[in-house]
Amino acid sequence: MRLExxxxxxxxxxxxxxxxxxxxxxxxxxxxxxxSNGSGKTxxxxxLAGALKPSMGxxxxxxxxxxxxxxxxIAQKIAVVPQNGTIPFPFSVLEIVLMGREPHKGRFxxxxxxxxxxxxxxxxxxxxxxxxxxxxxxxxxxEKQRVIIARALAQEPGILLLDEPTSHxxxxxxxxxxxxxKSLSRFENIAVLAVLHDVNLASxxxxxLVMLNHGRKVADGPPQEVVTEEILKKVYxxxxxxxxxxxxGCPQVMLVPGFMSPAS
Amino acid sequence: xxxxxxxxxxxxxxxxxxxxxxxxxxxTAMAIAAGVGAVSIPLPDVISIxxxxxxxxxxxxxxxxxxxxxxxxxxxxxxxxxxxxxxxGSSLAGAGATLQSLFRNPLADPYIMGISSGAxxxxxxxxxxxxxxxxxxxxxxxxxxFLASIITMAVVYSLAGVSGRASMDAFLLxxxxxxxxxxxxxxxxxxxxxxxxxxxxxxxxxxLSNKGYVHVKMAAPYWIFGIAVLIIMARDLNLICxxxxxxxxxxxxxxxxxxxxxxxxxxxxAASVSVGGVIGFVGLIVPHTMRMVLGPxxxxxxxxxxxxxxxxxxxxxxxxxxxxxxxxxxxGVITALVGAxxxxxxxxxxxxxxx
Numbered sequence: 123m124r125l126e127x128x129x130x131x132x133x134x135x136x137x138x139x140x141x142x143x144x145x146x147x148x149x150x151x152x153x154x155x156x157x158s159n160g161s162g163k164t165x166x167x168x169x170l171a172g173a174l175k176p177s178m179g180x181x182x183x184x185x186x187x188x189x190x191x192x193x194x195x196i197a198q199k200i201a202v203v204p205q206n207g208t209i210p211f212p213f214s215v216l217e218i219v220l221m222g223r224e225p226h227k228g229r230f231x232x233x234x235x236x237x238x239x240x241x242x243x244x245x246x247x248x249x250x251x252x253x254x255x256x257x258x259x260x261x262x263x264x265e266k267q268r269v270i271i272a273r274a275l276a277q278e279p280g281i282l283l284l285d286e287p288t289s290h291x292x293x294x295x296x297x298x299x300x301x302x303x304k305s306l307s308r309f310e311n312i313a314v315l316a317v318l319h320d321v322n323l324a325s326x327x328x329x330x331l332v333m334l335n336h337g338r339k340v341a342d343g344p345p346q347e348v349v350t351e352e353i354l355k356k357v358y359x360x361x362x363x364x365x366x367x368x369x370x371g372c373p374q375v376m377l378v379p380g381f382m383s384p385a386s
Numbered sequence: 387x388x389x390x391x392x393x394x395x396x397x398x399x400x401x402x403x404x405x406x407x408x409x410x411x412x413x414t415a416m417a418i419a420a421g422v423g424a425v426s427i428p429l430p431d432v433i434s435i436x437x438x439x440x441x442x443x444x445x446x447x448x449x450x451x452x453x454x455x456x457x458x459x460x461x462x463x464x465x466x467x468x469x470x471x472x473x474x475g476s477s478l479a480g481a482g483a484t485l486q487s488l489f490r491n492p493l494a495d496p497y498i499m500g501i502s503s504g505a506x507x508x509x510x511x512x513x514x515x516x517x518x519x520x521x522x523x524x525x526x527x528x529x530x531x532f533l534a535s536i537i538t539m540a541v542v543y544s545l546a547g548v549s550g551r552a553s554m555d556a557f558l559l560x561x562x563x564x565x566x567x568x569x570x571x572x573x574x575x576x577x578x579x580x581x582x583x584x585x586x587x588x589x590x591x592x593x594l595s596n597k598g599y600v601h602v603k604m605a606a607p608y609w610i611f612g613i614a615v616l617i618i619m620a621r622d623l624n625l626i627c628x629x630x631x632x633x634x635x636x637x638x639x640x641x642x643x644x645x646x647x648x649x650x651x652x653x654x655x656a657a658s659v660s661v662g663g664v665i666g667f668v669g670l671i672v673p674h675t676m677r678m679v680l681g682p683x684x685x686x687x688x689x690x691x692x693x694x695x696x697x698x699x700x701x702x703x704x705x706x707x708x709x710x711x712x713x714x715x716x717x718g719v720i721t722a723l724v725g726a727x728x729x730x731x732x733x734x735x736x737x738x739x740x741x
Contacts, residue, residue, distance in 0.1 A: 173635070197634075202631075224621065
């Protein structure tokens with residue numbers, strides 16, 4: 123499966139949120155999107171998911187324009203984990219994860235035993251099985267995040283788009299969830315694209331990183347090419363010291379606190 | 387601990403049992419409502435008289451020698467009123483459940499988009515100026531109310547659409563604006579209406595007195611159409627209440643589904659307001675109560691709310707016409723008198739359980 127954006131633009135009013143960005147994603151890829159706050163990461167993800175229409179440029183899903191596809195067909199191929207949204211009613215965790223099967227079902231059909239198997243596998247993979255009967259309103263942020271990830275897995279997507287999937291998770295679950303995405307991309311041949319905040323985590327897990335700054339793409343390549351002192355200075359305005367991860371071998375950032383460096 | 391599918395289907399079966407219970411309660415409420423009143427009719431006679439009107443079963447029901455007047459009272463006086471109460475109660479509850487999902491707010495009710503104010507203005511004009519009727523057997527009030535509420539709906543809808551895609555906030559805002567404008571116009575009309583003021587007040591409080599099959603026939607087509615559409619949309623409502631983007635990511639076009647759901651719930655609300663007046667609280671407390679019993683899944687919540695809405699209004703209307711007989715209390719007063727404290731109890735209990 124292949125998802126490509128060709129020099130897409132998107133404006134909110136007159137503000138250019140995304141300016142001529144091209145990215146491509148293929149089965150087995152694990153791509154991280156990095157960038158400062160307000161650099162257009164979430165907008166790019168929503169464009170790729172078909173939730174926003176680009177003002178210019180095209181987005182192709184398996185060489186078909188995503189703007190011409192109905193949501194149901196897109197949802198059979200792409201699953202999205204958005205940033206934590208509010209759920210206004212006390213759905214049970216099981217009901218929420220079951221919603222991941224909706225794109226594959228008819229309007230009136232009940233879930234089949236296969237649907238239930240897929241849902242329980244998704245819940246086992248995200249350690250949410252024990253929450254099944256709990257109301258989503260009673261969950262912590264981290265638990266809810268894992269439930270939404272389980273719902274995305276239950277969609278059995280070819281492409282998984284994640285908007286800061288680890289933002290509410292403790293280090294233990296961060297590693298568990300990122301390991302899960304890594305194995306999905308490596309062994310299940312799923313294309314994974316994740317908006318990430320944590321440069322070090324992104325560098326450890328992603329095969330490719332895309333760096334956005336003010337809606338423009340400033341770097342696209344393996345972590346070694348993207349996580350550099352120069353690019354971090356340009357995008358985040360920070361002084362950083364780059365080392366190599368002793369186990370993974372990828373570049374890691376050590377920020378230099380402002381009070382340690384003379385004002386420049 | 388893996389929750390097995392068997393346990394899950396048992397959980398679903400429990401909810402279907404609630405369904406059977408609701409239908410039984412509705413039939414019971416209907417039978418009691420047909421029996422009580424100025425002339426009290428024994429329950430077995432009520433059931434026999436009603437069953438004898440049904441196809442296929444009628445030939446198994448013997449006539450046990452009740453006076454003919456019983457049949458006239460039940461079939462000509464009480465039954466149309468009961469049917470109207472079911473239509474209105476289920477419409478308001480169904481529309482309430484739908485709008486609560488669309489607005490993602492459990493406090494939304496069917497009147498939130500100004501349909502009731504349109505109907506109220508239409509009715510006020512018809513009563514004040516004694517508009518002539520062109521439908522035999524039906525006075526001009528419900529017709530004027532229905533037309534005015536449909537026009538209001540169209541205005542609110544086009545105003546909301548001005549801001550680009552019709553978001554629910556835009557609906558709410560234009561509903562509030564149009565509503566306050568219409569109430570102002572209505573106040574003006576009421577000022578010049580003189581002696582019909584009392585009649586207007588009675589209408590505004592909501593009442594099912596002096597209604598017949600002609601009203602049932604007027605509201606029924608919209609009711610059948612609207613409720614059917616809402617039940618078909620139940621799955622979409624489940625996803626839409628998570629938010630627009632999430633609904634899309636799970637395969638539902640939020641714009642299209644919302645438009646259909648808004649129109650269907652507006653039509654059933656307009657039809658029921660025009661024949662019954664502004665009956666409050668049904669659209670708020672019935673879906674709320676059902677959600678606490680059955681959970682928020684709209685595939686169960688919507689049909690259950692429509693049945694429960696019927697039960698609630700049939701019961702309330704029976705109280706309305708018997709409590710201070712021979713006088714009648716407007717049923718809207720009963721629903722508010724029962725509804726408000728009941729609602730507070732629910733909120734209180736939930737708060738205690740939640741903490």
